[in-house]
Amino acid sequence: QQQVKQSPQSLIVQKGGISIINCAYENTAFDYFPWYQQFPGKGPALLIAIRPDVSEKKEGRFTISFNKSAKQFSLHIMDSQPGDSATYFCAAKTGRRALTFGSGTRLQVQP
Amino acid sequence: NAGVTQTPKFQVLKTGQSMTLQCAQDMNHNSMYWYRQDPGMGLRLIYYSASEGTTDKGEVPNGYNVSRLNKREFSLRLESAAPSQTSVYFCASSDAVGAYNQPQHFGDGTRLSIL
Numbered sequence: 001q002q003q004v005k006q007s008p009q010s011l012i013v014q015k016g017g018i019s020i021i022n023c024a025y026e027n028t029a030f031d032y033f034p035w036y037q038q039f040p041g042k043g044p045a046l047l048i049a050i051r052p053d054v055s056e057k058k059e060g061r062f063t064i065s066f067n068k069s070a071k072q073f074s075l076h077i078m079d080s081q082p083g084d085s086a087t088y089f090c091a092a093k094t095g096r097r098a099l100t101f102g103s104g105t106r107l108q109v110q111p
Numbered sequence: 112n113a114g115v116t117q118t119p120k121f122q123v124l125k126t127g128q129s130m131t132l133q134c135a136q137d138m139n140h141n142s143m144y145w146y147r148q149d150p151g152m153g154l155r156l157i158y159y160s161a162s163e164g165t166t167d168k169g170e171v172p173n174g175y176n177v178s179r180l181n182k183r184e185f186s187l188r189l190e191s192a193a194p195s196q197t198s199v200y201f202c203a204s205s206d207a208v209g210a211y212n213q214p215q216h217f218g219d220g221t222r223l224s225i226l
Contacts, residue, residue: 009151034214043115043201043217044154089153096161096208098144098169099215101154 003027004092006102013109019077021105023090026071030092034099035064035075038087047088048075080109113137115218117202123224124192132187132221134202142208143185144169144215145177147198154201160185161208192225199223 005024013019023033034049050057050064050073057064063076077084090102118133136143144159146169156169158177166177174196176188185204189196199222203215 006153041219043203043219045217046214049214098156098159098208100156100170101146103151103153 003100004090004102006090006105008105009103010106011108013077013080013107015080015082015109015111017080017109019075019080019084019107019109021075021088021090021107022072023074023092023102024070024072025092027092027094028071029094031095032093033064033066033073034091035062036089036091036101038089038104040086044089077107080107082109082111085109115202115204115216117200117218117221119221120219121222123226124189125226126192126194128192128225129188129190130192131189132200132202132223133184134186134218135184136202136204136216137183138204138216139182140204140206140216141182142205143179144203144205145175145185145187146201146203147171147196148201148220149198157187157200159208194225197223197225 035047036044037047038044048062061078066073088105091099093099115136141162145157146154155171160166160179163182178186199220201220203217205215206213
């Protein structure tokens, strides 16, 4: 039962371009939406996170856009670099419960 | 900084064999988690421990057992391994379950193949 639906499954972007990954959810009780980044052979690591009372959060080249009415949130990577090539997971949680993760997006940034 | 350490890193088992995956964290975190990662499925929660002495089922607990040995260690046991349990297993820890801005710190995974 996939409570957080993530798309696309894979993404190829040219160096300097914008990478956009989307997630949608159904549970309106979700109150925290993080994005995790995973490099091959490593565990995921927190990249950036947002709460539903904020529509956008920016940290360097990474931005989360949040649309509460549409129940969607997205990760934008500006000026994408080959070093950004990784798998990205969106996630969500409600209350004092563990995170529910999306299915992941494999991003390749071509030089 | 060791963070979250998982052992072993790789393991091949035969169907029906048992084994225990070990996990230890040195960040004094209260909560620990076990996930499995399969292609196209993301990370699915198997079990978690909100604090020492407590464990709870996650999304896919069938076929697994866990033990929170102490605050540092959280083990995952497969009593009778099945090919469907072939996966990459990740252990994670955090200061508290569900706390805002308390990231989960992950180990580098155990790659388990069951023949």
